[in-house]
Amino acid sequence: MFKMKKETAVGIFVIMGLLAVVYMSVKLGNVQLFSDKYYLVKAGFSDITGLKVNAPVQMYGVEIGFVSDIGLDQKKGMAVVSMMVSKEVELTDDAIAAIKTNGLIGDKYLKLVPGGLGDPVKPGDTLFDTQPAIDLEALISKFAFGEI
Secondary structure: OHHHHHHHHHHHHHHHHHHHHHHHHHHHOOOOOOOOOEEEEEEEEOOOOOOOOOOEEEEOOEEEEEEEEEEEEOOOOEEEEEEEEEOOOOOEOOOEEEEEEOOOOOOEEEEEEOOOOOOEOOOOOEEOEEEOOOOHHHHHHHHHOOOO
16 A cells, blocks of 8 residues: 555656646747737848847837748748737738847847838738848948948
8 A cells, every 4th residue: 555655656746747847848948839829920031141930029129929930932032031929919011020130249130110001910911111131241341341
């Protein structure tokens, strides 16, 4: 009898440990399981140098989503960025998507500037007004060689 109680306690402890590991993996890995808090919006850019999947999407300096996928449209010659935007945020099709940098050499993020006069964006729609990432190396080399 005593042996059975000890084995049961160890089994429960192991199961609780595994559940804790799974929970922390999902939370720390930024995995969105069974979540309907976001909707998909796409944007095409001529250059997305330095932007990565899971980079934040911000509006007015507040994080409202994340970059979910980055692809290439060879027919149009553009990089296509898919982002998940909070359902609480209403965008219009005249919104501007720009790739910005945190600090001078920081990580890239996607900044959304809301429009106002366009039609509401539906899940899966594409924003057409975009601003590509600024190439700091090219700017510094132009400045160094007196081309500015």
